[in-house]
Amino acid sequence: MSGSCELVLDPVTTTGVLSAKLWIRRGSSADPLGQRGGHQLLGSVLSRGCGPVDHLQLADLVEGCGAGLRCDTHEDGILISLKCRDIDADRLLPALGWMLRQPHLDEGQIELERDLSLQALQRQKEDPFHRAFDGWRHLAYGQGPYGHDPLGVGVDLEQLRKPELAVLASGLEKRGSVLALSGTIPDRALERMEQWLGHSRTESGSGDAETPIKQSPDLVSGEKPSLGLQVLPTEQVVLMLGQAALPHGHPDDLALRLLQAHLGSGMSSLLFRRLREEHGVAYDVGVHHPARAGAAPFVMHASTGVERAELSLELLIDSWSELVEDNISEVDLKLAKAKFRGQLAHGSQTTGQRAERRAQLRGLNLPDVHDQSCLNQLDQLRASDLHDAARRHLHSPQLSLCGPEATLESLEKQWSRSTFAAVAAP
Known part of the structure; x- marks a missing residue:
C-alpha cells in the first residue's frame, strides 16, 4: 500500500457534475511530537501553490472552470475536495496530484495560514464547548495520537516553518491515498489516473510513521x-x-x-x-x-x-x-x-x-x-x-x-x- 493511490468509482446520473475526494492517510494523529498542528498547517497550504502554478494561478484555474476546491485535515487523514464539470476533469484533477506531490510550501503562505490557525485556536479557548471537549480529549487520550485538536497546539504551531512542513510533505504518501469519484465519471478513468495524479513515489520508510493507529x-x-x-x-x-x-x-x-x-x-x-x-x-x-x-x-x-x-x-x-x-x-x-x-x-x-x-x-x-x-x-x-x-x-x-x-x-x-x-x- 505504501506510496499507492487507490481509485474508487461511483457512477451517478447527473447533469455532468463530478465530485472528487482525495483522502490522504496522514492526519493530525500523525503529527510528530512537538509539531502538533503540523498536518493541518500543511493541508492548508497545499492549495496555495503546487506543481506549475502559484496560489493565484491555481485559484484562477479552479474558479475559471466554475469549480470548487478545498482541503480539510482530520484526525485520520487529509481530505482534498474538488467539485467540477466532468468535461473539466482533465484540466483540474492534475491539481490534486500537484498538491499531493509538489506543494510549493511558500514561506509567506505558511505564515499566513499559521496566523489563521492561531486565531482559530484562540477563538476556541473562548468557547465553552470547545474548552470542555479539549478537556475531555486530554483525559481520554493524553499525549496519544488523538490527544489534540487537528488545528494543533499554539506553542507547537508557532515553531513550525518550511523545513518541518517539507519533512511532513515528503511523508504524505507513506500510508497511501484514495481518490473517490462520484457523479458523471469521465471515460477511461482508470487509464487516466496517471495523467491526473502522476506517478506514485515509492516510500521506503518504516517505524512509527508507518504504524496504523491502534489504541486500546x-x-x-x-x-x-x-x-x-x-x-x-x-x-x-x-x-x-x-x-x-x-x-x-x-x-x-x-x-x-x-x-x-x-x-x-x-x-x-x-x-x-x-x-x-x-x-x-x-x-x-x-x-x-x-x-x-x-x-x-x-x-x-x-x-x-x-x-x-x-x-x-x-x-x-x-x-x-x-x-x-x-x-x-x-x-x-x-x-x-x-x-x-x-x-x-x-x-x-x-x-x-x-x-x-x-x-x-x-x-x-x-x-x-x-x-x-x-x-x-x-x-x-x-x-x-x-x-x-x-x-x-x-x-x-x-x-x-x-x-x-x-x-x-x-x-x-x-x-x-x-x-x-x-x-x-x-
Whole structure:
C-alpha cells in the first residue's frame, strides 16, 4: 500500500457534475511530537501553490472552470475536495496530484495560514464547548495520537516553518491515498489516473510513521483521571461524559452507533426528551461518536445554566448508567434502527457526500460495502446485544466540565460520589 493511490468509482446520473475526494492517510494523529498542528498547517497550504502554478494561478484555474476546491485535515487523514464539470476533469484533477506531490510550501503562505490557525485556536479557548471537549480529549487520550485538536497546539504551531512542513510533505504518501469519484465519471478513468495524479513515489520508510493507529480502549480510558475542569467565567456550563470506545468497523461498532441514535439523534432521542422536555435543564444535548481508525470518542454532551448544572449532571450519569445496566426497550431499539437507516440515506444524497464516504471507508481500510453490510446486520441485533456492547466498551466514562469555578467545585463533589468516578480513577 505504501506510496499507492487507490481509485474508487461511483457512477451517478447527473447533469455532468463530478465530485472528487482525495483522502490522504496522514492526519493530525500523525503529527510528530512537538509539531502538533503540523498536518493541518500543511493541508492548508497545499492549495496555495503546487506543481506549475502559484496560489493565484491555481485559484484562477479552479474558479475559471466554475469549480470548487478545498482541503480539510482530520484526525485520520487529509481530505482534498474538488467539485467540477466532468468535461473539466482533465484540466483540474492534475491539481490534486500537484498538491499531493509538489506543494510549493511558500514561506509567506505558511505564515499566513499559521496566523489563521492561531486565531482559530484562540477563538476556541473562548468557547465553552470547545474548552470542555479539549478537556475531555486530554483525559481520554493524553499525549496519544488523538490527544489534540487537528488545528494543533499554539506553542507547537508557532515553531513550525518550511523545513518541518517539507519533512511532513515528503511523508504524505507513506500510508497511501484514495481518490473517490462520484457523479458523471469521465471515460477511461482508470487509464487516466496517471495523467491526473502522476506517478506514485515509492516510500521506503518504516517505524512509527508507518504504524496504523491502534489504541486500546482500556488503556486509553482506564489509566487516566476521571474528571477534568475548565474554569471559564460565564453563566453557561458545558458537561461532557464519555469514553474512548472503538475503531470504525469493529464488530461492536454498529451496536454503539445504534446507542448513539437512541441517545442523541433528533427530538425523540432519550437525552432530548429527558433533559429538555421532561426537566427543561439543557438547551443543547447530543452524542458525539465520529468514525475513527482508532478508539473513537463516545461522548454525551449538554449545555445548561449554572442553576441547573447539578440536575443536568445527575441526568447524564443516570442515562449512562442505564446503558451498562439495562436493555433498551424494543420500541426504542426499533426507532434507533430506523434512525440509523435514515442517517445512511441522508449521508448519500449528493455526489460529494457519496465520494467522501467512499474515500473515508477506503482510507480506514474498510470495504466499499461496509455500510450495506451494517444494514444487513440490523435485523439480527437485539437489545441484549447493545447492552453487552455497552458493558464491554462504556464501563468507565470520564467527565469534562467547563464553567464558573464555584459551579465546577459543586459538580466535582457530586461526581466524586458517583460509581463511575471510582471506576475510572487510576
